[in-house]
Amino acid sequence: MSELKKSWLLHLGIVALLFVLQFVLPSYHHASMARIMVLTCYAMGYNILFGYTGLLSLGHALFFAAGMYGLSLSMQHLEWLAGPALIIGLLSGVVVSLTIGLLLLRTTGVAFMIVTLMFSQAGYLTVLYFGEFTRGDEGLVIQQELRSIAGIDLSDPTSRYFAALLLMTICIIVSLRVVQAGFGRVLVAIRENNERTRMLGYDIQRHKLSAIVLSGTMSAAAGACYCLLFGYAGATFASVQYSIFPLLWVLLGGAGTVLGPFVGTLFMFYLIDLSSGLTTAYMLIAGFSLVMLTLFAPQGLVGEIRRRGLRWLP
């Protein structure tokens, strides 16, 4: 069996497993898994930029929040239906990532990190400043009856789970297609050696901008869906904390692997969830586990599996 077939079968197998899990998971884990799948999409978007292109962003919460507020503000203030509002959420991600991307391309290395962080903070402060519309920290709540598309009630746990699974499946397919296509190879080449790739005749800036827009749009899609499925948009999602989360998830799962973001998000979510049930100092346990993992699996969980044998893992 070719490596290409193997990787598609593995990923589709995981989607099938998640499909089956919906029928067996207890209600608490059922809801948690839906949340994890949506956040995985955010991490997958981040992974395109960080894992494959080698650009470390500290401001991805801006894109997540762009999608979230694009949807929630148009539903709340323009009284749009969920479907069109979801498209607005996606478009917000495209516009914000394209605009920020054009400015970010003037920077590299540490400057890139700092500028992404600054833009993200500016976005966070903007959400707070326009509290009259966004309701700042308190946030916007999307009423249950408004959270439906084509007659499907997305506040219903089963529909919500399947919607999250659909989004994650789309993100897996997009990631696989990108990684296996020439575009993905060029992104990895840029990560490996920017200058060398340029000398071969590639327009580095155009590829980087495409990666930023794709990454931002996937993150915005996750933000918009999170708001739609869980009915809430708050300033916390635009804070620096939500820019650090996808970095951690991707590092834990394995940067530059398609499944890494899912494994990392799942691991981190349950690590904090379980340790918070044991002690109030749960972040200490989480931190210690992260240090251990970083020491013994520096390429992340999926990255380590790939290094140790399954070299065909994309």
Place this chain on the structure above:
Amino acid sequence: MLVVKEISSGYQGAQVLHNVSFDVQAGEIVCLFGRNGAGKSTCLKTIMGLISTDVGRIACNGIEISQLPANEVPRHGIGYIPQGRRLFSELTVEENLEIGLMVNGKDHGFREEVLDMFPRLRERLHQRADTLSGGEQQMLATGRALCISPKILLLDEPTEGLQPSMIDQIRYAVKTLRDRGVAILLVEQRVDAVLSIADRVVFLENGRSHDPVRASEIQDKPDLFQRFIGV
């Protein structure tokens, strides 16, 4: 084919090249020769647009390329293999070649041509580039540059640090390309390499070029090597 006319360039205020001129014709190997720091690699980087030049002109088949951004220079049929190979170490041999092939959009059979020229690469197709030996890495770097089907190939010390058998293979490949009509500009420090494969030699001294000399004439003028590199 490639005409370099009175170019001057350098790094952040430190001028390295001063009015350097030479040309390379199709089916010819021209060797840039000189001591360390003479400006050989700087000259190649300037042709590739990696170092800007405000003085002089560089033309490829009559088209001025000296003001083009670095990523557009290869589109004029110029391939460049820098010193130290610079492969994409985490990619496999096949993926490294694909990166080269994709520049032109289509394969056009170049992949098979490269693998025929370097059969060792065919055996290592799915191996990561950083696991190859030095000679194999040089073959891959050369093969990847050939994937863009260059009319002009710039090579910066391709045999540096290689064992003799690998050196012979690389030289054979360079000669084969020359015989196919590719114009080759080679930076070399090894006298034997210069004498065995170059058609003409351009001596660089403190960033200044001297009139090209035919390699066959150098055999009779050993004082030239004495003068320019002290051997």
